Amino acid sequence: xxxxxxxxxxxxDDHGHDHGxxxxxxxxxxxxxxxxxxxxxxxxxxKHFGWxxxxxxGGLLFFAFLKGWLIAVYFMHLKFEGWVVxxxxxxxxxxxxxxxxxxxxxxxxxxxxxxxxxxxxxxxxTGRVIEDIGPQWSKPDAEHDKGH
Amino acid sequence: MSEAxxxxxxAVDAPAHHHPIYDYDSGPPVERGKFAIWLFLATEIMFxxxxxxxxxxxxxxxxxxxxxAERLAVDLTAGNTFILIMSSWTMVKAVFAAxxxxxxxxxxxxxxxxxxxxxxxGIQVFEYIELYHHGALPSVDIFWSTFYAMTGFHGTHVxxxxxxxxxxxxxxxxxxxxxxxNLGVELAGLYWHxxxxxxxxxFTIVYLF
Numbered sequence: 001x002x003x004x005x006x007x008x009x010x011x012x013d014d015h016g017h018d019h020g021x022x023x024x025x026x027x028x029x030x031x032x033x034x035x036x037x038x039x040x041x042x043x044x045x046x047k048h049f050g051w052x053x054x055x056x057x058g059g060l061l062f063f064a065f066l067k068g069w070l071i072a073v074y075f076m077h078l079k080f081e082g083w084v085v086x087x088x089x090x091x092x093x094x095x096x097x098x099x100x101x102x103x104x105x106x107x108x109x110x111x112x113x114x115x116x117x118x119x120x121x122x123x124x125x126t127g128r129v130i131e132d133i134g135p136q137w138s139k140p141d142a143e144h145d146k147g148h
Numbered sequence: 149m150s151e152a153x154x155x156x157x158x159a160v161d162a163p164a165h166h167h168p169i170y171d172y173d174s175g176p177p178v179e180r181g182k183f184a185i186w187l188f189l190a191t192e193i194m195f196x197x198x199x200x201x202x203x204x205x206x207x208x209x210x211x212x213x214x215x216x217a218e219r220l221a222v223d224l225t226a227g228n229t230f231i232l233i234m235s236s237w238t239m240v241k242a243v244f245a246a247x248x249x250x251x252x253x254x255x256x257x258x259x260x261x262x263x264x265x266x267x268x269x270g271i272q273v274f275e276y277i278e279l280y281h282h283g284a285l286p287s288v289d290i291f292w293s294t295f296y297a298m299t300g301f302h303g304t305h306v307x308x309x310x311x312x313x314x315x316x317x318x319x320x321x322x323x324x325x326x327x328x329x330n331l332g333v334e335l336a337g338l339y340w341h342x343x344x345x346x347x348x349x350x351f352t353i354v355y356l357f
Contacts, residue, residue, distance in 0.1 A: 025244075029237040033230060040226045043356035047217065057357060064352035071345045075240050076338055084178040088186045089193075096197040103201045 028074045032067055039063035185335045189342050192305075196346050199301065200353060203294045214291055219284070221275065222355050228271045229351050232306075235264035236344040239313075243337045249327030251320065258317045258333075261340065265310045272303050298350055305343045312336050 039060060046056035073079045078089065176183055207213050216222070238260040245253030279292075286296040316336045319325060325333055 025237060025240045029233065032233045032236075036226065036229055036233065039352065039356065040222070043222075043352075044217075047215065060352050060356050064349050067348045068345050071236060071341055071348065075236050075341045075344075082178060084176050084183065085186050088183070089190055092190050092193045095194060099194070099197050099201050100204070103205050 023074050025075070028070055032070055035063050035067050035070075039067075179331055181331050181335050182338075185338050189338065192342065192346075196298075196301075196350075199298050200349075203298060203353065206290050206294060210290060216355050216357065219291070220295075220355055221278075224271065224275065225351060225355050228268055229347065231264055231271070232268050232344050232347050235261050235268065236341050238264060239337045239340045243330070243333055246320075246325050246330035246333040247327060251323065251325075254320050254325060254333065255317065258313055258320060262310055262313050262317065265306060265313065265340075269303060269306055269310065272299065272306075295354060298354055302343070302346055302350055305346070309336075309340045309343050312339060 042059045042063065043056070045051075046059065078086070238257050242254055242257035242261060245257055276296075284292050286293045313336055316325075316333055319332060
């Protein structure tokens with residue numbers, strides 16, 4: 001067994017049995033780094049080529065959840081845990097979906113969206129919406145480039 | 149008298165009403181510390197879900213939403229994401245070193261994790277300072293409010309993780325952890341990986357969406 005191969009030992013198991021949890025942390029690290037590159041590339045390409053939001057966000061979420069799954073299953077050893085730990089953590093995705101389901105009506109039925117568009121501000125003295133509030137909105141890098 | 153004591157065999161001579169001693173634990177079939185940390189992590193998932201849910205509501209209700217790439221340094225943060233993932237890998241190495249009873253390896257990988265985690269925090273502080281100098285404060289608009297709320301709470305978790313790892317490192321230097329007694333390292337590792345996992349999702353939602 002090479003040095004980078006790890007085992008799930010008895011301490012990782014609810015009942016003291018060895019589930020044979022072999023994985024290479026180096027391979028998982030490599031996959032995480034590759035998926036991060038692909039994810040950033042997907043995001044930049046999607047915005048550059050004007051992909052629709054379903055494709056852009058769907059791809060991004062796919063890579064994000066894939067990376068999260070690798071971390072949870074291998075680095076956090078969830079794959080090799082027993083029923084107690086799994087029963088503690090597995091209901092949470094369902095509960096997250098319940099939360100999201102409850103907040104969705106706030107999104108879908110929003111009759112009064114935010115009082116003013118993001119990127120503008122309300123003048124506290126007059127209460128008037130100021131559409132463009134100046135250069136502080138620009139990206140720091142762009143601002144820095146302008147200075148040169 | 150002493151001969152009588154020496155001849156005493158509890159299996160034979162103990163009174164019949166004595167209860168046998170079972171190798172038995174009435175608790176859940178998992179270490180209490182691990183049970184507690186996973187329960188805590190489940191609550192943490194709900195905590196961050198609340199933040200992300202609020203972000204989705206606010207963003208969906210806004211008339212317009214700026215492209216994060218125009219306001220934030222995505223390239224810098226992508227590098228920072230690499231760094232945090234690397235720290236998760238060094239933490240895995242530290243846990244495995246502890247399980248093998250490799251004291252030197254445990255100390256080295258823990259130091260690596262702490263240093264890399266500190267670099268992540270340092271880059272985030274640098275980003276905040278840059279944004280502050282450009283007038284990007286939480287009070288400016290809802291984009292910055294949600295940005296600072298989500299990344300700030302996560303950054304606080306990273307700082308707590310670094311402090312926790314420092315405590316584990318001190319324990320390791322004192323020889324507290326052995327091949328059979330290393331649950332403390334494993335619990336710190338679980339928390340650290342969780343912080344990494346949350347960042348993977350936050351980076352996508354805050355910087356790339």
